[in-house]
């Protein structure tokens with residue numbers, strides 16, 4: 001099936017038998033994210049968590 005990344009609108013073809021494909025079929029809204037964006041989001045999330053931890057650390061001082 002064809003899926004479109006919600007972030008960069010890149011269209012990719014994924015195997016119908018994969019877990020992602022089955023999950024997307026059950027949802028009215030396709031929430032597919034390509035590997036590139038997924039990686040970017042993960043890095044952002046980790047960076048935010050890291051900075052939050054730094055902030056807490058500073059407040060404790």
Ligand SMILES: [Zn+2]
Pocket residue numbers: 005006007008009010033034035036037038
């Ligand atoms: Zn993307």
